[in-house]
Amino acid sequence: MSYTILARSTFLVTEKNIRIYYNKPPVIIFGLLFPFFLFLSFFMGRELDLFFFFPGLLAMSLFFTSSSVGPLITPWEKQAGTYERLLSYPVTINTIIMGDILAGMMFGICINILVTLVGLIYFTYPLQLLIFIPALFLGSFCFSTLGVLLASPAVRSPSQVMMFSSLIRFPLIFISGIFIPLNELGEVARALSYISPVTYFVDLLNYSLTGQHHLPLLMNFCALLAFSALFLSLANSFHRKNHLKGL
Amino acid sequence: MQEQNAISMSIVKVNNLKKTFQETRAVDNVSFSVKKEEIFGFLGPNGAGKTTTLRMLTGLLKPDRGTVHINGWNIDKDPLKVKMKLGVIPEVSNIYKDLTPLQNILLAGRFYGIKRSTITGKAEQLLQRLGIYEQKDQPVSEFSKGMRQKVSIACALINNAEVLFLDEPTAGLDVHSRKLIREVILEMKKTGVTIFLTTHDIEEANQLCEQIAIINRGRIAAIDTPENLKRIFKESCAVEVSFDRMPPPDSLSQIEETKHVEKRGDKFRITTASPDRLIKHLASFAEKENIAFTHLAVLGTSLEEVFLTLTEEGK
Numbered sequence: 003m004s005y006t007i008l009a010r011s012t013f014l015v016t017e018k019n020i021r022i023y024y025n026k027p028p029v030i031i032f033g034l035l036f037p038f039f040l041f042l043s044f045f046m047g048r049e050l051d052l053f054f055f056f057p058g059l060l061a062m063s064l065f066f067t068s069s070s071v072g073p074l075i076t077p078w079e080k081q082a083g084t085y086e087r088l089l090s091y092p093v094t095i096n097t098i099i100m101g102d103i104l105a106g107m108m109f110g111i112c113i114n115i116l117v118t119l120v121g122l123i124y125f126t127y128p129l130q131l132l133i134f135i136p137a138l139f140l141g142s143f144c145f146s147t148l149g150v151l152l153a154s155p156a157v158r159s160p161s162q163v164m165m166f167s168s169l170i171r172f173p174l175i176f177i178s179g180i181f182i183p184l185n186e187l188g189e190v191a192r193a194l195s196y197i198s199p200v201t202y203f204v205d206l207l208n209y210s211l212t213g214q215h216h217l218p219l220l221m222n223f224c225a226l227l228a229f230s231a232l233f234l235s236l237a238n239s240f241h242r243k244n245h246l247k248g249l
Numbered sequence: 250m251q252e253q254n255a256i257s258m259s260i261v262k263v264n265n266l267k268k269t270f271q272e273t274r275a276v277d278n279v280s281f282s283v284k285k286e287e288i289f290g291f292l293g294p295n296g297a298g299k300t301t302t303l304r305m306l307t308g309l310l311k312p313d314r315g316t317v318h319i320n321g322w323n324i325d326k327d328p329l330k331v332k333m334k335l336g337v338i339p340e341v342s343n344i345y346k347d348l349t350p351l352q353n354i355l356l357a358g359r360f361y362g363i364k365r366s367t368i369t370g371k372a373e374q375l376l377q378r379l380g381i382y383e384q385k386d387q388p389v390s391e392f393s394k395g396m397r398q399k400v401s402i403a404c405a406l407i408n409n410a411e412v413l414f415l416d417e418p419t420a421g422l423d424v425h426s427r428k429l430i431r432e433v434i435l436e437m438k439k440t441g442v443t444i445f446l447t448t449h450d451i452e453e454a455n456q457l458c459e460q461i462a463i464i465n466r467g468r469i470a471a472i473d474t475p476e477n478l479k480r481i482f483k484e485s486c487a488v489e490v491s492f493d494r495m496p497p498p499d500s501l502s503q504i505e506e507t508k509h510v511e512k513r514g515d516k517f518r519i520t521t522a523s524p525d526r527l528i529k530h531l532a533s534f535a536e537k538e539n540i541a542f543t544h545l546a547v548l549g550t551s552l553e554e555v556f557l558t559l560t561e562e563g564k
Contacts, residue, residue, distance in 0.1 A: 007329050022347050083343030089309050090337035091360040092329045
């Protein structure tokens, strides 16, 4: 009985999040325009080959879209008082977290399938679907989990969470080897790049789109799984500790 | 034997509940039980521990010590089973403002595993009873505080809860909304629902509750029926009087048997140990001053006085 209740509540939290927080014109427009702005910011005016830059652009886009709304849901709900109502239903903190993660993951996947299609229209990539699809799912799960983890500090104001979230997410992009290939990075920079989950995701996208990669594929998948498990466990622990703070 | 029956009839049993936040002991050894189909009032001043207790009773907060059993289930061990049988109406009407009342209730119902077809009918009935059926498809963001509170109540009633927890359900509402919500509470009781009500409104507790617990500084100061509480604290009564013209200042406090005089609007409330003797003296006073009574009433100890006595003692 409990498993049915838990599965149902996870599904309902996901559905509620998509309906209330993601399925809004500003959020969808942000999701669609964001990859374009990333392209303008990081590609225009630089002598880069778009064919090889596109997997990195897609990785950045998935990273930001999957983890963009997740950090805000809990503070928004705490501010509106709906978090307390949600907790009064037959749910657990874990199911709320999982619902938040799945909503972010679905948003990231939907937006980035469109971005991928645009890339596939312009370039003839030797697409490795068997790697690309699991990488897309695992990457969006990992990034969405990071987003939900960032929602766990005991603050009531979403703006504080946004600052904290930007402080964590941007450095993870810059150390990930998107802009400079891993084999061209210095030793310290390369060591740093291994602490960013984006590094492993970019490597998987590079392989599934261009056929090039620097790390073993299994290692990339395992690293993304390990980051996901770490973020999930920290998110559970912090949310449990702080769930009544800010109510 | 009678006591044993009462315990077996209890649907909510709270034993030695304790909760400390850093250095502050928010709830200290709180124990009580609520009988099936009873309206149980939980009164206390701000910061007394009402909301902390309510959060522990509804599974939102883990106690440091003590147990909460609802219908025989320990909320700490079987939170999901217990929550399936509960309805909670928090103080702030925390519903999703982007959704309509119907969507809010449907969402609530689905969390309890009720089929969509069943919820819709029940939701419409509830909205009709609460007088907001016409607005069922409007976003809640356009609603007044009272209307939002009604939607919040409808969300809590959708699962046919056995125990309903209400945290200040009528706070800040207009007279009509308060009356309607009190009527709904009484209707729920008639259908067999047990109601746990925290309130600041002593008159509301007096009117609705069969048993009242007064909490102060995290401890239960008294638990009894409203009438018994008043009887226990019946040290003095009051006579409320008004005249066709104002008596000379301070003249009322000179009358024999008068303990204390308080002016309330156009009336005077005179505290006394002997209301019958005071009335005789008041009649002589009125005759002497050549003034007539326009209102005269003997007031028993009010629940408000009991509350103030208990909560001030604690300070």
